[in-house]
Amino acid sequence: MKSEKHITPSSGYSMLFVLFLLLVLMIGGLLFFRNPLFLLMAPFLLLFMRGFFTVNPNSSKVMVLFGAYKGTVRENGFFWANPFYTRQRISLRARNFDSERVKVNDKIGNPILINVILVWQVEDTFKSAFDVDNYEEFVRVQTDAAVRKLAGSYPYDNFDDEQAELTLRSGMDEVNEALEVEITERLQIAGIKVIEARIGYLAYAPEIANSMLKRQQAVAIVAARKKIVEGAVGMVEDALEQLSRDNIIDFDDDKRASMVSNLMVVLCGDKEAVPIVNAGTLNG
Structure with a gap:
């Protein structure tokens, strides 16, 4: 399985100077030599200009050439790369995901309402770009699945299960740790790093509250x-x-x-x- 590869493209400022010289050459040839052949440089200059791009702080650009992954630019600044590269922007910022409240059954079958607050960021841009179809949607779906699995692994409290030492209501630290491990395992395929995961809301469903x-x-x-x-x-x-x-x-x-x-x-x-x-x- 491939992983992210860092590349450093050419400086955009130096290549901008080259573009300026080529533009002066074309205009000078038309004015002084009256030769229309210099107009043939125009398409090449337009193609040359397509190679310029910027990378903002906490952002990246994934470079692909005719279907082949060439690398990821993580450095901030103004750059120039092969004009035939297709560039996909992927944010590296930490993101906060507050899931919807879902109704699930706990370990002993009681319906409860639960949601999770997840802080995550992209760690491997190759996996995020190519191993899943839509990594943001993947995070949402897999987080909901992890919450449903977690809720079914513990009772809400120990009123009906007095032998239960760990419950969703009383063992919040241990439950949050188990939730973080579960979500981390699910999101590794998409190159996602879980910074924090915790239960944000927990209550019995209205019909039994x-x-x-x-x-x-x-x-x-x-x-x-x-x-x-x-x-x-x-x-x-x-x-x-x-x-x-x-x-x-x-x-x-x-x-x-x-x-x-x-x-x-x-x-x-x-x-x-x-x-x-x-x-x-x-x-x-």
């Missing part, structure tokens, strides 16, 4: 309740132990159960407890 939000809220509420109960149990244990140690009150099993029940209701309730004055005994 509300259900998943409720599930996440329920999980959060359960976790909070569990923490509250753990704290309340510790507080009740400390209160009973201190009351018994200081001989403030003697508890039998019924009184202890009643005290624990009341404290747990107060500590774990959603609303403020309303005190009720008991005029009788604890058992009354």
Whole structure:
């Protein structure tokens, strides 16, 4: 497989001076010698002028002569080359590609919306020009394909797959690294260098977003309740132990159960407890 070959053409300024001398020669021959044969130089001068071209910063020109690749000019400036060369301009600038949000299924089948932000640039102009039909379209299609494959390799979260250590939502650094490797492998054929690739948008698809939000809220509420109960149990244990140690009150099993029940209701309730004055005994 061929790869890029660098060439340095002739300076355009020196060849412009040669063109000026030839033009003076033709005009001088017509004026002084009155010989129309000097007009035969005109087509050659026009062909000579076709050899001039410029290369802007972070740009390149791919040179082809009658179907044969001759090399790539990466240097900036004003040049002259064989007038029969066809020249294809390929930008070497870093480009930013923000893909469309696509709906795909994650590893466990949940529909999600995802897109990727890709920073890339042409590294091998020969591959970009000749190994693929349209390298810009190739980048777009292969990036979408890589995103679809990546999304199907991981669950969105671990609610349905508690054994999953790496998910799209929690393992963003590892997922972005895997995405960059996948896209790099796909774009090598086109001579494209991947500078950065990362997930730009990630969410459940609209048809299940509300259900998943409720599930996440329920999980959060359960976790909070569990923490509250753990704290309340510790507080009740400390209160009973201190009351018994200081001989403030003697508890039998019924009184202890009643005290624990009341404290747990107060500590774990959603609303403020309303005190009720008991005029009788604890058992009354």
